Amino acid sequence: MTKPRLRIGLIGTGFMGKAHVFGFTSAPRVFELPYDLELHTVADITPEAAERARVTLGFAHGTARWQDIVENPEIDLVSITAPNALHKEMSLAAIAAGKHVYCEKPLAPLAQDALEMTLAAEAKGVKTQVGFNYLCNPMLQTAREMIVAGELGEIRGYRGLHAEDYMADPAGPWGFRHDPAGGGALADIGSHALATAEFLCGPITRVMGDCVTMIAERPDGKGGRKKVEVDDLGRAFLRFASGATGSIEGNWIATGRKMQHDFEVYGTKGALAFSQEHFNVLHYFNAADAKGRQGFRRIEAGPDHAPYGLFCVAAGHQIGFNDLKAIEVAGYVNAIAGAPEPFNFRKGLRIQTLVETIQTSSREGRWLEVK
Numbered sequence: 566m567t568k569p570r571l572r573i574g575l576i577g578t579g580f581m582g583k584a585h586v587f588g589f590t591s592a593p594r595v596f597e598l599p600y601d602l603e604l605h606t607v608a609d610i611t612p613e614a615a616e617r618a619r620v621t622l623g624f625a626h627g628t629a630r631w632q633d634i635v636e637n638p639e640i641d642l643v644s645i646t647a648p649n650a651l652h653k654e655m656s657l658a659a660i661a662a663g664k665h666v667y668c669e670k671p672l673a674p675l676a677q678d679a680l681e682m683t684l685a686a687e688a689k690g691v692k693t694q695v696g697f698n699y700l701c702n703p704m705l706q707t708a709r710e711m712i713v714a715g716e717l718g719e720i721r722g723y724r725g726l727h728a729e730d731y732m733a734d735p736a737g738p739w740g741f742r743h744d745p746a747g748g749g750a751l752a753d754i755g756s757h758a759l760a761t762a763e764f765l766c767g768p769i770t771r772v773m774g775d776c777v778t779m780i781a782e783r784p785d786g787k788g789g790r791k792k793v794e795v796d797d798l799g800r801a802f803l804r805f806a807s808g809a810t811g812s813i814e815g816n817w818i819a820t821g822r823k824m825q826h827d828f829e830v831y832g833t834k835g836a837l838a839f840s841q842e843h844f845n846v847l848h849y850f851n852a853a854d855a856k857g858r859q860g861f862r863r864i865e866a867g868p869d870h871a872p873y874g875l876f877c878v879a880a881g882h883q884i885g886f887n888d889l890k891a892i893e894v895a896g897y898v899n900a901i902a903g904a905p906e907p908f909n910f911r912k913g914l915r916i917q918t919l920v921e922t923i924q925t926s927s928r929e930g931r932w933l934e935v936k
């Protein structure tokens with residue numbers, strides 16, 4: 566039976582542009598989707614980059630004007646994987662043209678911008694998705710199910726972080742992640758830590774932040790130096806609505822760390838520990854185990870942790886980063902057909918609000934309520 570088509574326009578063809586294409590191409594082969602997905606047009610900043618991406622990523626058309634995607638009535642869905650400061654203008658233009666918008670995190674430079682984008686999408690009735698792909702990991706879903714089912718008892722404490730070292734070298738050039746409009750470690754990767762904290766433990770109500778710039782200037786790529794005004798690491802103490810306490814850290818100068826999107830959850834009956842560097846494993850401690858036999862047990866991802874089994878029938882063989890993007894795409898495409906949106910602009914706005922409240926708390930040196 567022929568399915569209706571969703572024709573896709575992609576803006577930006579770097580790390581995330583490619584990951585979106587992996588998602589769009591593997592999701593229909595793994596999941597039963599309500600639409601056929603067509604890679605229609607790809608945009609990047611020069612005609613050469615756009616043409617290169619068209620050929621390698623498999624799009625029908627390429628353009629150096631992202632507006633061509635927004636203006637084209639044939640295109641149904643716009644993926645935005647361009648630098649943060651461009652998310653707002655591109656999203657608003659796509660929404661105004663009636664397109665569904667899949668935008669990378671952080672949703673916008675400021676929560677005020679994210680609010681404008683959210684209200685525009687809701688008024689227009691288009692479906693949105695923000696790229697918080699780590700939440701698509703079946704082991705995070707398992708952790709949440711265990712917490713919600715009470716297997717850990719009452720949750721007392723949470724520790725989360727997202728630490729990498731891609732900005733640890735002071736000789737690394739100033740880039741879009743240093744742009745005061747939407748940049749900084751807390752917005753860039755601390756946002757993932759915040760999304761995971763709320764995914765697992767529910768709403769955060771109060772924060773006490775500490776955001777620090779450790780590398781004050783960087784080469785500007787033109788022989789000069791450029792001041793860095795954003796944080797290299799942002800930490801926060803947290804209070805959850807449930808009464809649990811916690812902390813998160815976003816840190817891009819964590820020498821030696823490549824993908825430490827980690828968490829630990831402590832409850833009255835048990836605990837969980839997880840590291841994204843080994844993300845097919847969840848460690849579970851059950852306080853009811855016999856004395857002398859207690860310890861964290863290792864749960865290997867397998868077909869019992871949906872949707873792992875759709876990728877691979879054998880446990881322990883592991884799924885990968887791009888598979889998380891396929892799961893994200895599948896959830897979003899189902900939402901376009903009427904299912905609830907897994908992580909829409911309103912949820913992206915919530916994360917941006919948390920980021921800004923932590924930054925303000927750090928500047929003011931006091932606990933703040935999250936509005």
Ligand SMILES: NC(=O)c1ccc[n+]([C@@H]2O[C@H](COP(=O)([O-])OP(=O)(O)OC[C@H]3O[C@@H](n4cnc5c(N)ncnc54)[C@H](O)[C@@H]3O)[C@@H](O)[C@H]2O)c1
Binds near residue numbers: 577610649
């Ligand atoms: N969800 C995740 O896990 C994750 C991981 C990395 C990055 N991101 C997000 O994805 C976005 C892109 O990050 P990246 O690492 O892919 O960056 P990148 O530098 O690898 O890619 C950015 C791309 O956008 C293109 N671009 C810049 N200006 C443009 C314009 N005006 N029109 C069209 N294309 C333009 C660049 O040429 C480049 O191809 C950022 O918002 C970032 O925060 C998300």
